[in-house]
Amino acid sequence: MKNVLGTRHGLRTNRSLTIIAQDPSFQIDNKILRATIEVPAEELSPGPSGYRVSVIDYDATANVLYAPLELNSGLDENYPDPFADKSDQELLDNPGFHAQNAYAIVMRILARFELALGRRVAWGSSGHQLHVAPHAFAEPNAFYSREDRALFFGYFEGVLDGRKTSQTVFTSLAHDVVAHETTHALLDGLRQRYLEPSSPDQAAFHEGFADIAALLSVLSLDAIVRAVLDGKPDDRLIDARFLTPEALIDSSLMSLAKEMGQELSGIRGSALRQSLKLEPGHDYMNDEAFQEEHRRGEILVAAMLRSFLDIWVARLQRVGTISRGKKDRSLVVEEGAKAADHLLTMAIRAIDYCPPVDLTFSAYLSALLTVDREVVPDDRYGYREALLRNFASYGIAPSSSADVDGTWRRSDRDMVYSRTHFDSMLRDEEEMFRFVWENRRALELGEVGYIEVQSVRPSTRIAPDGFVLRETIAEYVQMLTLQAQELKDLGVDIPDGLDHWRNVTLFGGGTLVFDEYGQLKYQIANHLLNSEADIGRQSQRIAHLWESGFYADPAVAASRFAELHMARAMADRVSL
Amino acid sequence: MKPSRVTIRSYQVGFGDCFLFSVHYDNGDSRHVLIDFGSTGLPEGVPKTRLKAIAKDIQTVTGNKLTAVVATHRHKDHISGFATNEAGTASGDIIAKLQPDLVIQPWTEDPELEETATAPRARRGRKNLSSAARHVRTLWAMQQVAAQVWAEAKRSRSLRPEMRAMLGFLGENNVKNLSAVKNLMTMSKNKKKNKYVHAGTSSGLEKLLPGVNVDVLGPPTVEQHEEVGTQTSWDNDEFWVRLAAADRTSPPSGMSAKPLFPKHVVNREKYRFPVNARWFIYRAKRLRGEQMLRIVTMLDDALNNTSVILLFRVGGKSFLFPGDAQIENWEYALAQSNVRKLLKSVDVYKVGHHGSRNATPKTLWNLFEHRSADKHDAHRLTSLLSTMAGKHGREDNSSEVPRKTLVSKLERESTHFTTQNLAANDLCFQVTFDL
Incomplete structure (x- = not known):
C-alpha cells in the first residue's frame, strides 16, 4: 500500500484547486470572484488527464493544440495549486488555467453525483474518461457529445456590459456552463433513454435538470452566496428583512442572474433569469406556450429554485437573531450553501427513483418526495412540504400512480425469489433479467414485447440511524413495434396523416428498487399498454412525435432528432 | 388587348433558376417578366460565359425591354446573374439596361428594415416592424456566418473532400452577393418601383400585364406565420448575431487562423499531433465539419423560406x-x-428548390387537380425543373437534389421538362401555352 513517504498514513483524498466562482464578469471590487474547490485527488498526466476526465486543448477552428497543464502527481505528498496567486489577467491569458477550471468543475460535479448515489457513476458515453476541450471552436456554444465522448466548449467575441471594446469570452470559464454540460453527460449515464424522443416533459427534463444541477452547484459555493446576498459581503450581520423568500429572490437569485455575464446572456444564464420571471400560481404545465421543450424546462427550474429558497428560509428560523433583527451573516451564508447542497443531493438521488422511459415532471416530483421520505420519514425539515407546495404552484402534481402523500407506493406483491440468488442479483444483469422474467406476471409486464435489463446498480447512503444502507437499483425497458393500424385497434390514437402501414415503436419500462435484504421495495414503472392511462400516454407520445416531424420522413427521422438536439444546443440556455 | 399566348423560357444555368415568363397579346404586343437569374455551378461543357449569353438572349427576345424582374430570394443560384462589373459589361449590366418597370423581391429585402441595426426597432410611422427588423437582422447575420463557414471550409485541410464540397457549395450560395443585391435595388431607377412583397400583398404586376392576375402567396411575415421567425432562430434570435460576431479573429479565406494563445501552441513534428491526442482531434475535426454543415443548412433553409411565391x-x-x-x-x-x-x-408548376425533398410539400402536390398519368390528357399538369444533379445534398440520407422519388412522380403525373435534358450548347427550352 502506498503511504505518504515515511509515515503510515494513506494518501490525501482531495486536491484544492482555484476556479472562477461563476464567470469572469462576476467581479467584486473589479476583481474576478474566485473560489477554491476540493476535487478528488488522483494520479494525473498532463492535460490534466485523470481517471475520469481528460482535457485535450484542441481548437478545431484554428487547428492548433495548446500545451497541456501539468499538475503534480497524485502520489506526491502535497498538491500545490498553480494558479492560487496569479493575477486575473494571468488567469484569462493562460489556457492552462482554463483547462484547470474546466477539469476542476467537471470533477466536482462528478464527485457530487457519486457522493449522492454512493457509487461510481458512469458517463453516458462509452469508455471511462470523458474528453474536455476548453477551446473547441469559435462559436457561442458548448455541448456534450455522446459519440465523441466529449464536452466541447466554444469561445467567441463579445462585448462586456458597460464596455465598448469586445473581448474573447470563454464558455469553459463559466461555472454554470461547465456544470450544465457535465450534468448532461452524467444524466445520460444514469438514464440513457432520456435523450430519446418521447414526451415534451422528457425532452425538457434533460435541460431543466442540467440547469438545476448547475445553479445549485454555483449556489453551494459560500463565496457566491455571500457576494449576492445584499451587496455587502464584508458586513458581519445581515438584516432579517433580507431573509424572506421574496427578498431572497430579489437579492440573491436576481443579482446572481444579473451577474452571470451579460455577454453570455443570449447564451445562458437566461435559464435562471427566465425561470425567475415565472410567477407561481399558474398552471404552466397545460399552458400552450409551455409545451415547447425549452420553455417547459424553465418550469422545473422555477419550482426547484422556489423550493430552495423556502428551505433556506426554514433553516434560517433556527439561526438566532443577534441584535435588532439582525443575523450572523456567515451562518446565513452557510445555511444557504447547505440548503443548495442538500437539494442537489436529493435532485440527484431522485434520478434513481425515476422510470427509465417516458419521464414526466410529475414522476420526478414523486421521486424527489420518495427519496426524502426514505431519509427523513417525519419531514421535520419541511422539505417535502416545500417541494409539494412549490411544484403545485407551477402546475406540477405528483404522479397519479403515487400514494396520497405524493411518494411512490411500496410494492406489496408476492415475488418469486427462489429462482435467483441474492448476491448475483446485486450486480448481474443476467440474474436480474431472470428475476424479471420469473416475475413477469407480478410485475405486470404483459405477454408481448421485447424486454431488456439495462442496468443493475448499487446505491448506498447513511441511514438516519447512522448505519450504511445499501439498496439495489435495476432498470428494465420494454419495446413493442407494431404497425400504426394495429395500435389503433389497441385503442392508441394515431394522428391523421400517419400511414397505417408505418411501424411505430412503443416503450415501456420500470425501475426496480430492492432493499438491503434484496426484496423488491418499489416498482416505478410506465407499463406498455396495461391501463387506460398507459394507452393515453402512448397516444400522447405518438402525437408529440408526429407534431415534431418524427414520422414525416422515415429516411430522416433519426437525423432529425440529432438536428433538434443540435438546434437546442445552439439555442441559448439549452445546451449552455 | 387580350392575352393570347404564354411562353416560358427555362434557361440552362446548371444549378440555379432563370425563367422568362412572356405574355403575348392579340395585338402582337408582348410583355416579359424575368423570374430569377442565378447559378452556382454549370454542367460540364457549358461555357463560363453562359450567364452573359443568357442576358444577351433575354435582351434580344424581349426587344430591349423587361416589364418586370422578380428575384425570389437572395441566394446566389437565384441572383448571381444580376451581378455587375465596373466596365458595365456583366450579365447584370445587360439586364439593368432593359429597364424593368418593376422589381419584385421578398419583404426581407426591404432596405427600410435596417439590417445592421444593433437593436431591432420599428421605424416611425410603420407598425409591427420590430419582429420583421429582427428577422432581417438575423438573416443578415446568417450571411455573415455563411462567409465565415465558407472561409473556414476553404482553409481547412482536415475535412473530407465531400464534406468540404458541400460546405463550399452551401457557404458560397449563402454569401451575400453585393453587386447583384445593389443592382436589384437600383435597376428600376425609380425607388418607388421596387416592391417588397409578402403573402397577400399586391404584386404591382396587374397594371403592367393587362389581363393577368398575379397573387402573392408567400413569403409570410413573422406576424403572419411565426415559424418563419422561429426557424431561423429558435427562441433566441440573438444566436445568429452572436455567431456572426464569434469569429472576429478569423482571417480572410485562404489563410490559416491565428491561435488564441500563440505562446502555448504545441509544436508539431511533420504536421503530426501528439499520439495521445490524435483520436480526439480526429473526432473534433469531424464534428466541426458536421456542425458547420448543419449551420449552413439551417441558414440555407431560412433564406429559401424568404422566397416570393407567385401565382x-x-x-x-x-x-x-x-x-x-x-x-x-x-x-x-x-x-x-x-x-x-x-x-x-x-x-x-415551376418545381420548388431545384427538386429538393422539402420544397414540394405533399399537401401542395396533392392539391393539383391536373396531375394525370395520361400522357394525352389535354389538361395535364406541366412541370418545369431547373436543376443539376450532384451539387446539393446526398443520397445516403435522401437529401439529394433533385430528389429521385420526386422526379419520378413528376415524370409519372405531369408533362415534365428539366434543364438536365438540355445539351451543353442549348441555351434554354421554351414551352408555349395557347390560351
Whole structure:
C-alpha cells in the first residue's frame, strides 16, 4: 500500500484547486470572484488527464493544440495549486488555467453525483474518461457529445456590459456552463433513454435538470452566496428583512442572474433569469406556450429554485437573531450553501427513483418526495412540504400512480425469489433479467414485447440511524413495434396523416428498487399498454412525435432528432 | 388587348433558376417578366460565359425591354446573374439596361428594415416592424456566418473532400452577393418601383400585364406565420448575431487562423499531433465539419423560406412560381382555404428548390387537380425543373437534389421538362401555352 513517504498514513483524498466562482464578469471590487474547490485527488498526466476526465486543448477552428497543464502527481505528498496567486489577467491569458477550471468543475460535479448515489457513476458515453476541450471552436456554444465522448466548449467575441471594446469570452470559464454540460453527460449515464424522443416533459427534463444541477452547484459555493446576498459581503450581520423568500429572490437569485455575464446572456444564464420571471400560481404545465421543450424546462427550474429558497428560509428560523433583527451573516451564508447542497443531493438521488422511459415532471416530483421520505420519514425539515407546495404552484402534481402523500407506493406483491440468488442479483444483469422474467406476471409486464435489463446498480447512503444502507437499483425497458393500424385497434390514437402501414415503436419500462435484504421495495414503472392511462400516454407520445416531424420522413427521422438536439444546443440556455 | 399566348423560357444555368415568363397579346404586343437569374455551378461543357449569353438572349427576345424582374430570394443560384462589373459589361449590366418597370423581391429585402441595426426597432410611422427588423437582422447575420463557414471550409485541410464540397457549395450560395443585391435595388431607377412583397400583398404586376392576375402567396411575415421567425432562430434570435460576431479573429479565406494563445501552441513534428491526442482531434475535426454543415443548412433553409411565391392566372390557365420556398413558407399559404382553392387548378408548376425533398410539400402536390398519368390528357399538369444533379445534398440520407422519388412522380403525373435534358450548347427550352 502506498503511504505518504515515511509515515503510515494513506494518501490525501482531495486536491484544492482555484476556479472562477461563476464567470469572469462576476467581479467584486473589479476583481474576478474566485473560489477554491476540493476535487478528488488522483494520479494525473498532463492535460490534466485523470481517471475520469481528460482535457485535450484542441481548437478545431484554428487547428492548433495548446500545451497541456501539468499538475503534480497524485502520489506526491502535497498538491500545490498553480494558479492560487496569479493575477486575473494571468488567469484569462493562460489556457492552462482554463483547462484547470474546466477539469476542476467537471470533477466536482462528478464527485457530487457519486457522493449522492454512493457509487461510481458512469458517463453516458462509452469508455471511462470523458474528453474536455476548453477551446473547441469559435462559436457561442458548448455541448456534450455522446459519440465523441466529449464536452466541447466554444469561445467567441463579445462585448462586456458597460464596455465598448469586445473581448474573447470563454464558455469553459463559466461555472454554470461547465456544470450544465457535465450534468448532461452524467444524466445520460444514469438514464440513457432520456435523450430519446418521447414526451415534451422528457425532452425538457434533460435541460431543466442540467440547469438545476448547475445553479445549485454555483449556489453551494459560500463565496457566491455571500457576494449576492445584499451587496455587502464584508458586513458581519445581515438584516432579517433580507431573509424572506421574496427578498431572497430579489437579492440573491436576481443579482446572481444579473451577474452571470451579460455577454453570455443570449447564451445562458437566461435559464435562471427566465425561470425567475415565472410567477407561481399558474398552471404552466397545460399552458400552450409551455409545451415547447425549452420553455417547459424553465418550469422545473422555477419550482426547484422556489423550493430552495423556502428551505433556506426554514433553516434560517433556527439561526438566532443577534441584535435588532439582525443575523450572523456567515451562518446565513452557510445555511444557504447547505440548503443548495442538500437539494442537489436529493435532485440527484431522485434520478434513481425515476422510470427509465417516458419521464414526466410529475414522476420526478414523486421521486424527489420518495427519496426524502426514505431519509427523513417525519419531514421535520419541511422539505417535502416545500417541494409539494412549490411544484403545485407551477402546475406540477405528483404522479397519479403515487400514494396520497405524493411518494411512490411500496410494492406489496408476492415475488418469486427462489429462482435467483441474492448476491448475483446485486450486480448481474443476467440474474436480474431472470428475476424479471420469473416475475413477469407480478410485475405486470404483459405477454408481448421485447424486454431488456439495462442496468443493475448499487446505491448506498447513511441511514438516519447512522448505519450504511445499501439498496439495489435495476432498470428494465420494454419495446413493442407494431404497425400504426394495429395500435389503433389497441385503442392508441394515431394522428391523421400517419400511414397505417408505418411501424411505430412503443416503450415501456420500470425501475426496480430492492432493499438491503434484496426484496423488491418499489416498482416505478410506465407499463406498455396495461391501463387506460398507459394507452393515453402512448397516444400522447405518438402525437408529440408526429407534431415534431418524427414520422414525416422515415429516411430522416433519426437525423432529425440529432438536428433538434443540435438546434437546442445552439439555442441559448439549452445546451449552455 | 387580350392575352393570347404564354411562353416560358427555362434557361440552362446548371444549378440555379432563370425563367422568362412572356405574355403575348392579340395585338402582337408582348410583355416579359424575368423570374430569377442565378447559378452556382454549370454542367460540364457549358461555357463560363453562359450567364452573359443568357442576358444577351433575354435582351434580344424581349426587344430591349423587361416589364418586370422578380428575384425570389437572395441566394446566389437565384441572383448571381444580376451581378455587375465596373466596365458595365456583366450579365447584370445587360439586364439593368432593359429597364424593368418593376422589381419584385421578398419583404426581407426591404432596405427600410435596417439590417445592421444593433437593436431591432420599428421605424416611425410603420407598425409591427420590430419582429420583421429582427428577422432581417438575423438573416443578415446568417450571411455573415455563411462567409465565415465558407472561409473556414476553404482553409481547412482536415475535412473530407465531400464534406468540404458541400460546405463550399452551401457557404458560397449563402454569401451575400453585393453587386447583384445593389443592382436589384437600383435597376428600376425609380425607388418607388421596387416592391417588397409578402403573402397577400399586391404584386404591382396587374397594371403592367393587362389581363393577368398575379397573387402573392408567400413569403409570410413573422406576424403572419411565426415559424418563419422561429426557424431561423429558435427562441433566441440573438444566436445568429452572436455567431456572426464569434469569429472576429478569423482571417480572410485562404489563410490559416491565428491561435488564441500563440505562446502555448504545441509544436508539431511533420504536421503530426501528439499520439495521445490524435483520436480526439480526429473526432473534433469531424464534428466541426458536421456542425458547420448543419449551420449552413439551417441558414440555407431560412433564406429559401424568404422566397416570393407567385401565382399567375391568365386566360383560364395558372402558373405557379414558388422560388425555393420550403414547408415553413408554404404552411401559411396552404392554411388559407381560398389559396388552396386557387392552387387546385395550377396548370404549370415551376418545381420548388431545384427538386429538393422539402420544397414540394405533399399537401401542395396533392392539391393539383391536373396531375394525370395520361400522357394525352389535354389538361395535364406541366412541370418545369431547373436543376443539376450532384451539387446539393446526398443520397445516403435522401437529401439529394433533385430528389429521385420526386422526379419520378413528376415524370409519372405531369408533362415534365428539366434543364438536365438540355445539351451543353442549348441555351434554354421554351414551352408555349395557347390560351
